[in-house]
Amino acid sequence: MIVLGIETSCDETSAGIVDESGAVLANTVATQVDIHARYGGIVPEVASRQHVIDVRPVIETALSTAELSWSDLDALAVTHGPGLAGSLIVGVNVAKGLCASTGIPLVGVNHLEGHILAAWAVAAGKDAGEDDRKDRELLDGVLGDGKSVMCLLVSGGHTELVLLDSDRQFHLVGETRDDAAGEAFDKSARVLGLRYPGGPEIQRVAATATVEAEPLSRAWMKGSYDFSFSGIKTAVLNRARREGIYPKPEGEIPAEMVAGLAKAFQDSVVDVLVTKTLEAAAQYECGAIIVAGGVAANGPLREAFFSRSDLPVVIPPISLCTDNGAMIAMSGLARFTDGRRDGWSLDVEPGLRIGSRDRLAAV
Ligand code: KG4
Ligand code: ZN
Numbered sequence: 001m002i003v004l005g006i007e008t009s010c011d012e013t014s015a016g017i018v019d020e021s022g023a024v025l026a027n028t029v030a031t032q033v034d035i036h037a038r039y040g041g042i043v044p045e046v047a048s049r050q051h052v053i054d055v056r057p058v059i060e061t062a063l064s065t066a067e068l069s070w071s072d073l074d075a076l077a078v079t080h081g082p083g084l085a086g087s088l089i090v091g092v093n094v095a096k097g098l099c100a101s102t103g104i105p106l107v108g109v110n111h112l113e114g115h116i117l118a119a120w121a122v123a124a125g126k127d128a129g130e131d132d133r134k135d136r137e138l139l140d141g142v143l144g145d146g147k148s149v150m151c152l153l154v155s156g157g158h159t160e161l162v163l164l165d166s167d168r169q170f171h172l173v174g175e176t177r178d179d180a181a182g183e184a185f186d187k188s189a190r191v192l193g194l195r196y197p198g199g200p201e202i203q204r205v206a207a208t209a210t211v212e213a214e215p216l217s218r219a220w221m222k223g224s225y226d227f228s229f230s231g232i233k234t235a236v237l238n239r240a241r242r243e244g245i246y247p248k249p250e251g252e253i254p255a256e257m258v259a260g261l262a263k264a265f266q267d268s269v270v271d272v273l274v275t276k277t278l279e280a281a282a283q284y285e286c287g288a289i290i291v292a293g294g295v296a297a298n299g300p301l302r303e304a305f306f307s308r309s310d311l312p313v314v315i316p317p318i319s320l321c322t323d324n325g326a327m328i329a330m331s332g333l334a335r336f337t338d339g340r341r342d343g344w345s346l347d348v349e350p351g352l353r354i355g356s357r358d359r360l361a362a363v
C-alpha cells in the first residue's frame with residue numbers, strides 16, 4: 001500500500017509518500033520561509049499564491065524521488081484543516097483534481113493528527129535512524145498492551161496535550177489559553193532582533209550564552225493541563241526594554257544580553273512543556289510520550305524530555321517535526337486502512353480540532 005500526502009496548511013508546500021510499513025519513500029518540501037521572513041511573519045495571501053506556484057512541482061518531485069508513477073498510488077491524502085483557509089484550499093483542490101483525473105481515492109487528514117502520526121514514520125536518507133523502527137514497535141506495543149500515549153503537540157499555531165488511547169482515539173487533555181509555544185518563540189525572537197522563524201534562531205543564539213541570565217517566570221496554570229505563553233512573551237519584551245535591546249538600538253546590539261535573554265526564554269518554555277507533559281502522562285498512567293510539531297525540533301526540548309522522563313519518549317526526526325507531506329501521508333495511510341474515503345464535498349476546515357474534552361470521561 002502506497003499513500004501520497006499533500007500539505008499546504010501554512011507556509012510549507014510539501015508532498016510525501018509512505019508505504020504500509022511507514023517507510024518514507026519521499027518527503028519534498030518547498031519552504032516559503034525566506035519570502036515571509038522579510039515581513040517578520042506569515043502573510044496569508046502571499047502564502048496561498050506561493051502554494052499555487054509550488055504544489056505541482058513538489059508533487060512531481062516526490063513521485064520521481066520515490067521512482068513511482070500515479071498508478072502505483074493506493075490513496076491520496078491531503079490536509080483539510082486546521083490552518084490558513086487560503087492555503088488549505090490550494091492543497092484540497094489540487095488533491096480533488098488529481099483524484100478525479102486518476103481515480104485514486106481521496107482521504108482528508110487533520111494536520112494535528114498528522115504531526116502525531118509522524119512518530120510512526122520511518123525516515124529515509126540523512127534522517128534515517130535505526131531507532132525509528134524501534135519507536136514504531138514501542139508505540140504499537142504500548143497501545144497493544146491497553147495503555148495510552150501522552151502526546152505533546154507544539155507548533156506555531158498549536159500547543160496541546162492529547163491522550164491517544166489504546167483504541168487509537170484522541171482526547172484533548174490541555175491546550176494553550178493564548179499563544180502557542182511556537183508563536184511565543186517567533187514573537188520573542190522579533191523582540192530580540194532575530195529573524196523569522198524565531199524558534200531555530202532562539203535556539204542558535206541561546207546556545208552562545210556564556211552567563212546565566214536571571215530566570216524568567218513560568219506560567220504553571222496549576223490545577224489544569226492548559227498552557228499560557230503570552231505572559232512570557234511580555235516578560236521578554238519588558239526585560240528587552242530594560243536592557244536596551246528593544247526597540248532596536250542605533251549601535252551594536254549587546255550580543256551577550258540577547259543570548260542570555262534568549263536562553264532564559266527557552267529554558268522557561270522547555271521547563272513548562274516538559275514538566276506538564278510528564279505530570280499528565282503520570283496521571284493518565286501512560287506507557288509512552290510522543291512530542292510532535294515544529295517546536296519539537298528544538299534541541300534543548302528534546303534533550304530535556306530524554307533526560308527527565310522515566311517513560312520512553314518518541315520524537316520524530318526534525319524533517320518530520322516541521323510541516324511536511326510525509327506525516328500527512330502517514331495519517332492518510334492510517335485513515336485509509338480504517339476505511340475512510342472522502343468525496344468531492346471534502347472542504348477546508350481552518351478551525352479543525354483534535355479530540356475533545358468531553359470524551360475524556362471515557363478514558
Ligand atoms: O509545525 P510547524 O512547522 O508549523 C505549524 O503547524 O505551525 O511549526 C512551526 C513553528 C514555528 O513557530 C517555529 O518557530 C517553530 O515551529 N520551530 C522551533 C524550532 N524549529 C521550528 N521552535 C523552537 N526551536 C526550534 N528548533
Ligand atoms: Zn504544523
